[in-house]
Amino acid sequence: xxxxxxVLGVATTATAAEIRSAYRRMAKKNHPDVNPDKPNAAEDFxxxxxxxxxxxxxxxxxxxxxxxxxxxxxxxxxxxxYWRDFSGGKQxxxxxxxxxxxxxxxxxxxxxxxxxxxxxxxxxxGEDAKYTLTVGFMDAALGxxxxxTLPDGRTLDVxxxxxxxxxxxxxxxxxxQPGFGGGSQGDALIEIGVAPHRFFRxxxxxxxxxxxxxxxxxxxxARVEVPTLTGPVTLTIxxxxxxxxxxxxxxxGIAGGHQFVVLAxxxxxxxxxxxxxxxxxxxxxxPQNPRQDMVP
Amino acid sequence: xxxxAAVIALFDDxxxxxxxxxxxxxxxxxxxxxxxxxxGEPDIARVRLIHDLHRAMAIQEDTLPLVLSLIDQLHAxxxxxxxxxxxxxxxxxxxxxxxxxxxxxxAR
Numbered sequence: 001x002x003x004x005x006x007v008l009g010v011a012t013t014a015t016a017a018e019i020r021s022a023y024r025r026m027a028k029k030n031h032p033d034v035n036p037d038k039p040n041a042a043e044d045f046x047x048x049x050x051x052x053x054x055x056x057x058x059x060x061x062x063x064x065x066x067x068x069x070x071x072x073x074x075x076x077x078x079x080x081x082y083w084r085d086f087s088g089g090k091q092x093x094x095x096x097x098x099x100x101x102x103x104x105x106x107x108x109x110x111x112x113x114x115x116x117x118x119x120x121x122x123x124x125x126g127e128d129a130k131y132t133l134t135v136g137f138m139d140a141a142l143g144x145x146x147x148x149t150l151p152d153g154r155t156l157d158v159x160x161x162x163x164x165x166x167x168x169x170x171x172x173x174x175x176x177q178p179g180f181g182g183g184s185q186g187d188a189l190i191e192i193g194v195a196p197h198r199f200f201r202x203x204x205x206x207x208x209x210x211x212x213x214x215x216x217x218x219x220x221x222a223r224v225e226v227p228t229l230t231g232p233v234t235l236t237i238x239x240x241x242x243x244x245x246x247x248x249x250x251x252x253g254i255a256g257g258h259q260f261v262v263l264a265x266x267x268x269x270x271x272x273x274x275x276x277x278x279x280x281x282x283x284x285x286x287p288q289n290p291r292q293d294m295v296p
Numbered sequence: 297x298x299x300x301a302a303v304i305a306l307f308d309d310x311x312x313x314x315x316x317x318x319x320x321x322x323x324x325x326x327x328x329x330x331x332x333x334x335x336g337e338p339d340i341a342r343v344r345l346i347h348d349l350h351r352a353m354a355i356q357e358d359t360l361p362l363v364l365s366l367i368d369q370l371h372a373x374x375x376x377x378x379x380x381x382x383x384x385x386x387x388x389x390x391x392x393x394x395x396x397x398x399x400x401x402x403a404r
Contacts (some may be wrong), residue, residue, distance in 0.1 A: 027352040033345050033367055036374055049352075083345040086338035087371035088378075 002125055004051030004064070004071050012065070016056065023052040030062070036084040039044055067169055070189060126177035126186035128202030133158065133190055137197035140164040141207070143255050148190070150175075158190060163205055163254040168195040173182075212266045213237060228259050230254045235261060297327070306340070309345060318346055335349040345356055 005012050008022040026048045028034070054071070055061050063069050091276075107167035133148060143162035149155050156175060169191050176186025201208040213227055223241035225232045228249060235247060245263045252259035268275070304310045318324050319333055324342045326333035335343065346364070349355045355363055384395060 024353055031348060031353070032343075034370075036371060052352075081337060081341045083341045083367075084371065086341055087368070088375055094381070102381065222335075289314060 002047070002071065004054045006125075007047050007051035009054065010175075012056075014037060014055075016058075019052070019055045023056070024049065032082040033084050036087070042082060046132055059202075067171060068171055070171065081251075089120075090181040106267070123182040124180040126179040129176040129188045131188065132193065134193040134195055135160060135164070136195050138229065140192070140194040141200075142203070150188075156188065158192075160192060164192060164194065165202070177266045186203060188217045202254075203260075205254040207257065207259040208261060209251045209261050210264050211235075211261045212264050213241075215265060215267060218242070218263065229254070237263070297329075297336055298340065299335075300333060302336050303340060303343060306344075310343075310347060315343065318343070322360070323360070332397070 005014070008014075008019060008026055010022045011020055014022070025043070030041055030044045030048055032038070032045055035041040038044075051071070053060075060069070064071070082262055108245070114157055117146065129150070131148060131150075132207055133146060135144060135146065139146075140160065141162065141164075144160050146158045146160060147155050148158055156172065158170060158172070160170070169189055172188040172190065174185045175188035210225065211224075213222070214225070216222075217224065217237055218241050220237065221241070222237045223234050224237060226235045226249075233249060233252070235249065237247070241247075241263055243263055243265045247261045247263070248257040249261065251257075276296060300312055304312055319326060324335075324339055326335045326339045328334075345367075348385055349360060349363055350357070355392060359402070382387055382391060387395070
């Protein structure tokens with residue numbers, strides 16, 4: 001799949017007006033009904049239409065530029081019949097056609113004249129090569145370089161930028177299959193998966209961590225050590241922090257994102273007679289019914 | 297066979313009125329079914345062609361008949377040429393040789 005910029009022959013910096021005018025120029029040149037003898041015209045025209053559909057939509061174009069979708073991210077236009085498929089028939093005759101069957105005229109003439117001028121081979125761009133790769137959570141968050149070995153024995157250093165998301169595609173230009181007849185090399189498309197972490201989760205550029213705390217830490221407050229991407233830091237838990245409390249460690253996420261620590265209170269595993277005794281006799285100063293809003 | 301409503305549903309931006317104009321100008325000639333136009337596959341291919349010319353290639357309405365007529369002439373000529381080459385191919389080799397030589401002489 002060629003890049004839509006290559007298909008329309010525009011620079012990646014082209015303005016919307018440049019893209020529109022390139023699309024018009026290419027459509028005029030390649031429309032199958034204007035090129036009835038060109039077998040590839042329908043394919044080329046479909047590629048041009050789908051490149052235009054991708055690049056004329058600012059949102060899709062931006063996503064393509066960021067590598068979030070590849071050139072096939074634009075929906076391929078469905079196969080459709082062209083006028084040239086019918087112009088030889090009865091219908092075509094009504095539009096001034098002599099009504100003969102279609103055929104590839106070039107081929108017919110060559111056969112009729114016994115000619116041997118071989119069809120010149122059009123340069124074709126090489127196929128894109130697809131690979132998948134899974135990296136660890138920390139590698140994806142902080143960025144890393146991975147060396148992969150291609151089927152033909154070449155090795156390729158793949159630089160994974162910090163903040164890589166699960167399933168995101170990397171495109172390495174010119175690292176795919178070789179082209180034919182002077183065509184350029186295809187690209188290598190690498191889909192990079194991210195393995196889950198034991199306790200970190202990702203929310204965009206933010207990191208979320210569920211932090212178990214004891215009942216004392218939750219009620220009395222505490223200073224505890226918590227892991228972050230770049231090593232442990234000390235976090236202050238304010239007194240009376242309930243379960244689900246979200247505490248923010250500013251700037252400890254990816255590229256300016258934060259780390260959020262969500263508290264989970266762990267009750268004593270064993271029997272604690274003193275605590276149970278105390279709770280039995282405890283008369284709260286501010287009695288409350290936590291279910292007062294749950295009127296059936 | 298499709299009715300007008302089904303045909304315009306194939307496009308994002310084609311109104312019944314515009315399609316009606318195309319039919320009235322005979323750019324596309326659907327079958328007439330008791331006063332209601334019915335579009336066969338060739339008619340729909342033709343509507344798509346007109347749509348491509350008008351929208352994608354921005355060919356203006358006053359120029360469209362000229363472009364359509366040139367395309368129709370091109371297709372008609374291809375048909376004629378196909379018939380001629382087919383007849384040529386069915387001729388005995390000596391006649392083909394004479395014709396080939398005459399064609400090559402002309403080409404020079």
